[in-house]
Amino acid sequence: MWCDSIVLIASLALMVYSADTFVDGAAAIAQNWGVSTLLIGLTVVGFGTSIPEVLVSSLASWQGNAGLAVGNALGSNIANIGLILGCCALIMPLTFRPKLLSRELPLLLITSLLCFGLAFDGLSLSDGIILLVGLVCFITWLVRNGLDQSKNGGFDDTSAMPLQKRSMILVWFFTIIGLLGLLISARLLVWASVNIANELGVSDLVIGLTLVAMGTSLPELAASAASVLKRQTDMAVGNVIGSNMYNLLAVYSLPGLIAPGPVNESVLSRDFPVMLALTLALFVFGFGFFKSGRINRWEGLFLLSSYGAYQWLVFKSTITG
Structure with missing residues (x-):
């Protein structure tokens, strides 16, 4: 048990470092090939923060632990809204860009409802x-809108990537090291998580919803906290919404593609409703009761408290179950 716990913590730390290194390296390589910073931000960096979830869910599904994969996807979305945005709003009230309210946030809510509907008869290959296909459409839509805004002066395309100033040999080296670190840490994380679940007598779904989901959400937490500290609070909200979209379209699709099968009843009665409720709360807070386009500290406290209550609900179900 202690050995598995140490491996779990070490794999999470390695995963965070490797994800950051891989994203920076891939972005620098893309820039060297003449790809704009805008496109890198919308694709490589945006998807990069969800790479831990993708790898963990892929390996878990491949090894027959589809519950861990589903729990990782839904648990990460719940953690992104409840834990990450809740904590960030307590530090500083979060603002919304108008287009985020009118486009990305409604799209996230619709996608969440779609995934909920697909889960009732289990996750099949066709669902995956x-x-x-939705993921490809989403990325295409992001890039197209991003290019339109760039032409209109909506984006600054001059930001530098941390590894860009180094030689390309070093950039390739760090990128490969980051990718290998992600693969190794994901493998260790799944192995340790399944072992802990077996030793505690709980399902891999519960481990995926709690420990694994919190761990794989660390890149989003780091990116959002850094944005808030730099007073770019709209980026923190945008990062979470984008990450949740990737989790639903890229991560949640993997069990259907790799290991089709039924979805645990508790996912339909507990986890999906909580994720939908938090997404709806984010939508309501964005439009605001008194001031539109922001999440104040009281609303942040509500999100964080909701996340704590959800974790207690999951913990309680493991005891009674």
């Missing part, structure tokens, strides 16, 4: 393909 539908979500994967």
Whole structure:
């Protein structure tokens, strides 16, 4: 048990470091090939923060632990809104860009409802393909809108990537090291998580919803906290919404693509409703009761408290179950 716990913590630390290194390296390589910073931000960096979830869910599904994969996707979305945005709003009230309220946030709510509807008869191969097609459409839509805004002066395309100033040999080296670190840490994380679940007598779904989901959300937490400290609070909200979209379309589709099968009843009665409720709360807070386009500290406290209550609900179900 202690050995598995140490491996779990070490793999999470390695995963955070490797994800950061891989994203920076891939972004620098893309820039060297003449790809704009805008496109890198919308694709490489945006998807990069969800790479830990993708790898963990892929390996878990491949090894027959589809519950861990589903729990990782939904648990990460719940953690992103409840834990990350809740904590960030307590530090500083979060603002919304108008287009985030009118486009990305409603799209996240619709996608969440779609995934909920697909789960009732289990995750099939066709469900996974539908979500994967949705992922391609989402990325295409992001890039197209981003290019339009760039032409209109909506984006600054001059930001530098941390590894860009180094030689390309070093950039490739760090990128490969980051990718290997992600693969190794994901493998260790799944192995340790399944062992802990077996020793505690709980399902891999519960481990995926709690420990694994919190761990794989660390890149989003780091990115959002850094944005808030730099007073770029709209980026913190945008990062979470984008990450949740990737989790639903890229991560949640993997069990259907790799290991189709039924979805645990508690996912339909507990986890999906909580994720939908928090997404709806984010939508309501964005439009605001008194001031539109922001999440104040009281609303942040509500999100954080909701996340704590959800974790207690999951913990209580493992005891009674």
